[in-house]
Amino acid sequence: MTEVPETLQLAAPEQAISLLLGVIEATAAGPEVEPLAGAVARLISEATATDACFVHVLDDSGTSLTLAGATPPFDEHVGTVRLPLGSGVSGWVAAHREPAVIVEDKPQDARYIAFPALRGEDFVSMASVPMTSELAGLVGVLNVHTRERREFTSRDVQLLLTIGNLVAAALHQARLHRRLAARERAHERFAERVVAAQESERRRLAGDLHDGVTQRLVSLIYYLDAAEHAPHEDAVRQLRHAHELAELSLDEARAAIGGLRPPVLDDLGLAGGLASLASSFPGVEVTVRTSSCRLPDHVEIALFRVAQEALHNVAQHAAARTASVSLVVRPDDRAELRIRDDGCGFDPPPADEHAGGYGLTSMNERVELVGGTLRVSSRPGGGTVVEAVVPLGGTDGGWPGSATADQVGRRDRSFLP
Incomplete structure (x- = not known):
């Protein structure tokens, strides 16, 4: 020794x-x-x-x-x-x-x-x-x-x-x-991306309106003019075409508006928006549980986009059969959004390196900009959990309960944006 x-x-x-x-x-x-x-x-x-x-x-x-x-x-x-x-x-x-x-x-x-x-x-x-x-x-x-x-x-x-x-x-x-x-850098990067995204979004929206809605409206006017001077049977056929074009134009207008801000958030808030979102992924059985309170606008849109990105990942990459979305408002004035799936899982990057695919960078920046934190837990073969925790600093009222996905889907299709 x-x-x-x-x-x-x-x-x-x-x-x-x-x-x-x-x-x-x-x-x-x-x-x-x-x-x-x-x-x-x-x-x-x-x-x-x-x-x-x-x-x-x-x-x-x-x-x-x-x-x-x-x-x-x-x-x-x-x-x-x-x-x-x-x-x-x-x-x-x-x-x-x-x-x-x-x-x-x-x-x-x-x-x-x-x-x-x-x-x-x-x-x-x-x-x-x-x-x-x-x-x-x-x-x-x-x-x-x-x-x-x-x-x-x-x-x-x-x-x-x-x-x-x-x-x-x-x-x-x-x-x-x-x-x-890191948060300051994220703010700087986000500000730069906002300016670039605004111009890109304006160009995209202008193109969508020109190539879609505008062209259909031009055709609609053509059919209406033709119907005005046509015999009865031809007029009925022209009006039928005009009606179809009007419906297509309405659908495209709704899609364009929804890309800027989901209208369901204004109508039903985050809880209803999550239920509506869950119904848009037919390949995965998604259950939704939410707290019945209205959150600040900036928090609702951030959490909605996180859920949207996470569920998109579930549908596109996870090969999952089921997923769950839960939204809970804690007594200490924090909102907790959790998306869990039973899919194939993956090796997430470290918590301080949200990069690469799966939209982790976008989700992390959205949550950080509203003062919250994002945590992604996963392993190959073990599914994935995405959890966003955001401080609220007070809420602005409530509603009598959360809606089901079917109820929100019916209501969302019934109003004109």
Whole structure:
């Protein structure tokens, strides 16, 4: 057994004080998560004479850890290594919020899972502690590793816990700063897209009206003129054609108006709109449960578009038999929209990287712009859940109940937009 010199023990008072001062200085350097985590990892590794230090930060979904800081050469994997809660030693520490120490024979520990990028087989001993703060709760996990066998005493673990809690507060502030910056960027991108979309929508609408409604109205006038001067039988035939053209023009006008803002929202609100939406996907059995209250206009349109995109994904990509849509208004003045399906599922991107297909970027931006959060949970073969939570700040009245999809469908077809 290799004896560890006293100078390498974590609990040496002068080392502890120097380390804590270094951590405080690092936390004051700036609001970015990765530079802070990287600086802390290097400080801890140097001060504790350990061979590697990893700082894993809980992501915004609260379901997995992401490597946010590490000593070289592992710093090249920052942002790419993700550990689900409960998976591996770090995942176990995060799930139980308890320290874990492995002196040797890591592969024999039931909690251990090898992550090739972190080269766990190169290290014999490790200590892992949760990073928590009173304000944010669990923020992440801090790990130190050694190539030689090493005993980590209770004082060592306590010092790592102290450092972890100190870093947790700074990391929490850095995460809040990152979310705020991301929201500001989303606002900027959205403003740019709004301007571009307005012009594109105007061109599309003008084209639709010119090629569809306008041309049919011209034909309608032609048939009406012909009927005016035609014998009785010919006039009846011309009027029949005119009636058909009028109906087609009405359908196209409704479609154009619905593309700008669903009229059913103005007539029945979000609950009725969701019921009407559910009836428009005949290939999937969609059930709808809603709270009977009217929401602010900007919230209703945002949640309606999220449900529309999510159900479109269900119909086009999920190969699902059933889906459910629920809208609940909580006592703490939050609206929660949840769309669940029993389809094939997929591997969603991390919570802070809503990108790629399935309209995740669009849904996420819509929800963020009304002050809410979007969460997508899925796995291959396990279906998908899309959940949007939006603060309301008060509602503007209610109605006596929510409508069924059939009732809304009949009513929606009965009025002229």
